[in-house]
Amino acid sequence: MLRSVLRLFLLVLLALPAPLRAQPPAPLTPAQYQQDFDFFWTTVHDNYCYFDKKQTDWARVRTVYGAQLPGVTSRSQFVRLLENALAELYDNHAGLSTNLPDSRRLLPSGTDAWARFEQGKAVIVAVRAGFGAERVGLRPGMELVAVNGVPIEQALRPLLGRTLKTIDAAAREVALNQALAGTHDQARQLTVRAGGKKRMLYPDQPTAQLENIRYPALLESRQIGTVGYIRIHNSLGNNALVAAFDSALTRLGSTTGLVLDLRETPGGGNTVVARALMGRLLTQEQPYQRHEQPAEEREFGVRRSWLELVAPRPQPYTRPVVVLVGPWTSSMGEGITVGLESMRRATIIGTEMARLNGSIESYRLPNSRFGFNIPTERLYRVDGLPRENFVPAIRPDDTIPGDAGLARALQLLQTAKP
Structure with a gap:
């Protein structure tokens, strides 16, 4: 009976006029590729906020890659063209929302x-x-x-x-x-x-x-002696981390100090999660980073900058905190690190972080419909130090076998005054 129904369904489907059947998306016309490329180029030209740090001649990008457009007849060819054009910025915080099988892995999340x-x-x-x-x-x-x-x-x-x-x-x-x-x-x-x-x-x-990174949970938490330890598993963009962090911190509430391990946060995150995590470590509202939007100054000649605040949340953890960082601490992980250091709420141990530029904004191409991200806001420590220039004052001793960063953090917390 089921086979008969399926056969009848297929016969009806084949009898439908062609426009009513599911069709693959129509290929874009040369004019549509040109429109998308112009949108991409102009958006970067008007909003990218780190040209002064680059040797990129963005006007020449339009000439060099625009000349390749007549040869573009497929989506994959257009993706590759935009990948190459965006790579002219040599900025690890700028990228497309799609890729090809032979695309370069993203830095730092796609490297080991x-x-x-x-x-x-x-x-x-x-x-x-x-x-x-x-x-x-x-x-x-x-x-x-x-x-x-x-x-x-x-x-x-x-x-x-x-x-x-x-x-x-x-x-x-x-x-x-x-x-x-x-x-x-x-x-x-x-x-x-x-x-x-x-x-x-x-x-x-x-x-x-x-290519197949999987984590057992949003975070890992445990108690090491009298010290609490929380390691974030690249989940700073997942709002569910807030509840998981709250639960872990509550369980560790009686510890004499806390290690917050951000060394595996290469994918960045969002400020809701970041402010929630920092808010559990504060007892009063404080600024944690400075923003600056150069596009507005370029257009109107009026500088725009502001401080972003963090509000305390219930059941604050008030004991000493050490944050562990490294090259796979990126974007929002860098923001949390610099914020806690600015607010004098944590000691930072580690090496240089990913040093990603600023805060990104996402845009979508009008015809191809995939997106791209570029930094549009500069970010600073509250005192004006560019976030990407921050380097921890304490570096772990690489001659120590095992996890030198964690060993140094435990040593520091065990001698810290409550």
């Missing part, structure tokens, strides 16, 4: 190691705990010689912008880490040098862990 040029060599400076790079033995201090058999300097060339007035150190570092992160569809082979010997490491085997 960080490198920097030191005395002309590409040196690993941080490795993400619990991921493939650490599992296969990549360690800070190793020299990165090649990626997938391509020497580093050669691997960088296609990742450096075509419109840069000069290739500065910041552009080279972004390109270096894009090469290190790799693409979504290709397993990486990293050639490193350590102790004078070369080694081949395969961080994406047997599985590309970065």
Whole structure:
């Protein structure tokens, strides 16, 4: 009986006029691609707030990539064109809301190691705990010689912008880490040098862990001696974290100090969650960061800036707090860190954070319908220090085996006055 019903349904469907059947989206016309590109270019031109830090010639971006539009006949080709155009900003806080199978992984959320040029060599400076790079033995201090058999300097060339007035150190570092992160569809082979010997490491085997990141919960919490510990699992954009954090902090309410671990928050988050978390650590309302919107000043000649406040929430935790940070503390994680430090509510231990620029705003292309994000507001510590320039005053001792940051935090809290 069921088979007969299904057969009848299919016959009726086939008998319907073509316009009534489900149809794939019609391909865009050249004029629609042009309209989307113009919208993209103008939006970035008018609203991106860090051009003064860049060597990007944005007017030339319009010329170089606009000239490629006549050859664009598919969505994937257009995505790649916009990816390349946006990469001219070499800004890890700017990106598209879509990608292709062979797109570069996002920084820092899509990488498990960080490198920097030191005395002309590409040196690993941080490795993400619990991921493939650490599992296969990549360690800070190793020299990165090649990626997938391509020497580093050669691997960088296609990742450096075509419109840069000069290739500065910041552009080279972004390109270096894009090469290190790799693409979504290709397993990486990293050639490193350590102790004078070369080694081949395969961080994406047997599985590309970065493509399927799963966390057991929004956070992890436990008591270590008399000290409470809460580690956020990249969930600062999930409003459910507020209840989970409240519950964990209530259970740890009798501890003599708290470690708030933000070292695995590369995906950023939202200010509702951030203010909720900080609010449980305060007893009075305080400003935690300064905003500035340059677009308004460019258009009207009137500077606009303001302080954002955090209000205390019920059952405040009043004991000493240490925040742990690192290269995978990004965006909203950086905001919480700088905010708690500004309000003198926490001691910060760690290395440089992700140093993402400002606060992003999302836009949607009128025809292609996918979005893109760019920083439109500059963010500062309350005293005026740009958020991306903040560096913790206390750095963990890397010679200590195990989790040096946590060890230093526990040592500090165990000697702190209540």
